[in-house]
Every structure is written in C-alpha cells, then in structure tokens.
Amino acid sequence: MQTHIVPVGFDYDRLIAPLVRDQLDVDRVVLLEGAVGSEANVEYSRRLAETLDQDYRNLLGAGTERVVVEDVYDYDAAFEQAYDLINRELDRGGAVWVNVSAMPRTVSFAFATAAHSIMVEREGDRDRIHTYYTVPEKYLETELAEELRAGTELLAELLNGDVDDDRIADHLEVARELLAEFDERGTTIGAKQFGDSHIIELPVASFSNVKPFEELILFTLGEHGEFESVSELAGTLARELGEEYTDSFRSKVIYNVDRLGPGGKGYVEQDEHGKSYRTRLSRIGELWVRSHADQSEL
Numbered sequence: 001m002q003t004h005i006v007p008v009g010f011d012y013d014r015l016i017a018p019l020v021r022d023q024l025d026v027d028r029v030v031l032l033e034g035a036v037g038s039e040a041n042v043e044y045s046r047r048l049a050e051t052l053d054q055d056y057r058n059l060l061g062a063g064t065e066r067v068v069v070e071d072v073y074d075y076d077a078a079f080e081q082a083y084d085l086i087n088r089e090l091d092r093g094g095a096v097w098v099n100v101s102a103m104p105r106t107v108s109f110a111f112a113t114a115a116h117s118i119m120v121e122r123e124g125d126r127d128r129i130h131t132y133y134t135v136p137e138k139y140l141e142t143e144l145a146e147e148l149r150a151g152t153e154l155l156a157e158l159l160n161g162d163v164d165d166d167r168i169a170d171h172l173e174v175a176r177e178l179l180a181e182f183d184e185r186g187t188t189i190g191a192k193q194f195g196d197s198h199i200i201e202l203p204v205a206s207f208s209n210v211k212p213f214e215e216l217i218l219f220t221l222g223e224h225g226e227f228e229s230v231s232e233l234a235g236t237l238a239r240e241l242g243e244e245y246t247d248s249f250r251s252k253v254i255y256n257v258d259r260l261g262p263g264g265k266g267y268v269e270q271d272e273h274g275k276s277y278r279t280r281l282s283r284i285g286e287l288w289v290r291s292h293a294d295q296s297e298l
Helices: 013-021 039-060 075-091 105-121 123-128 140-159 165-185 212-224 230-241 247-260 283-291
Strands: 002-008 028-034 063-069 095-099 129-133 268-273 276-281
Touching: 002 013, 002 039, 002 075, 002 105, 013 039, 028 039, 028 075, 039 063, 063 075, 075 095, 075 105, 095 105, 095 123, 105 123, 105 129, 123 129, 140 165, 212 230, 212 247, 212 268, 212 276, 212 283, 230 247, 230 276, 247 268, 276 283
Parallel strands: 002 028, 002 095, 028 063, 095 129
Antiparallel strands: 268 276
C-alpha cells in the first residue's frame, strides 16, 4: 500500500500533478488542513482540500482522509502530530510518502524532520519512508502583482480622464482570467519535470561518522559507479590499494558494505542479482561523496 501525506496550503497542481503524470501508485491520501490564519485563507485552503479530495478519488482511485493541523505555526505540535501520523501509517503496512511542497514552512519542516527521525528509529522500515518536493512551472503571484501594477496605472489615468474603453476592457479580461486561474489552481501552476520524474525525493542523512575504510568504499563507488557484485568491488579496491585479494579482504569489504547499506548508514544501495548483489551509492551516498570530493584528493 502506498500512502501519501499531503499538507494543503494554497497550491493544487504540485499536490496531485506529479502523481498523475508519473503514474505513481497511490492507494491512500491523508490531507492536512491548516486551521490558523485569516478567515479567507482558511476558507480558500478548505476549498482546495475539497477539490483535491475529489480528484484523488476520481483520478487516482485513492481513499482519502482529512486531518486538521490546529496551529500551522506551532512547530512542536506539528512535529508530534507528524510523528504519530507517519508511525500509524507505517504500522498499516506499505510505504509512506510525505509531500513537503505546500503549507507554511513550519509544518513542512516538522513533517520532513519527523519522517527522517523515524527513518533512524525504524531502520528496517527506512526504504518505506519518503519525503519529496515538487517544483512549480510558474508562480502566479508575479503575474497577479504585474496586473495589479497595471491596474493602478490605469486607475490613475482614469482620474485624469485619459483612457479609452478598449484598454479598460483588456485589463478587465486579464484580471478575470488571473483570478479564475488563482481560484482553480492556487498560487502556483504546473509541476516541473526533473529527469524522468516530477518529484524530488529528499534523502535522509546518516547520524554516524564514516570510518576510513568505509570512506575508501564510498569514493570507489563514486568513481566507478555500480558494481555487479561485492566481490567485484573488493577486487577493484584490492588493486587500487595494492593489496592481495584474499577471502579475508573480501570479508572485510562485505562487512563494511553492510554497515554502509540500508540497514546501517544508508549510503549504499544493493539489488539482488542471482547469487550476487549489485552495489552502488544511494542518493545520500552520492551527496556524501560529492561534498567530500576534496578529501579524496588529499
């Protein structure tokens, strides 16, 4: 089962378009609605949540649940709510995806941090927890601001009796179109594609230091890419270190790859391939190698 936890702010496309365009499996959606702010803000967010609720059901065939976040600026309460909600969904089985594209930053950060904390506590479930962000194709606020400036100039000219009816009609049409788009889709338009996906998954960092031999493994994976087996990786390491390739050396590499893998620090990914395991850097492993590149050249 694939469950998506979606904080609802003032966006529509970013919360559903990636799932539709990437044809992701979505079995269940938990919509978070903020209850703090002006009456107009709360009502607008509520209407968006209702539209999303219907479209998740109609377009994706997903079951939905709507949950209220009592104070979107109370980080501690949001973290506690996120922690309980994510654990509850994990206990139901399947994977949990947390969308941090919308809602105030306090809620997004609280849910992302809670997800990462649970990844550390529930190492065996790390591959079932995901946080992701979607980049919009366009921010509507800039167009609204431009039209507002043009409207103020038009009003100033109207005061001087210097404007023809065609200009007034043109501005009225543009303003109505922008407002209709805002009412339907919120403050952003579209979902930008990166590579072959419309979502950017946010990797979780390890909370353990990397030991010297583990560093060698990570830098070797970063340089050579994927290895068909741990034995192939061990052979490459032995050659580069000028060491004899023995069962003892191979066992040392296997032990350290396990420590770097999903059940350990999370810097290495492995896929079963016959009797072997294809071995490569995870996303956070790639970031570690990239950020420590100067260190490998010393």
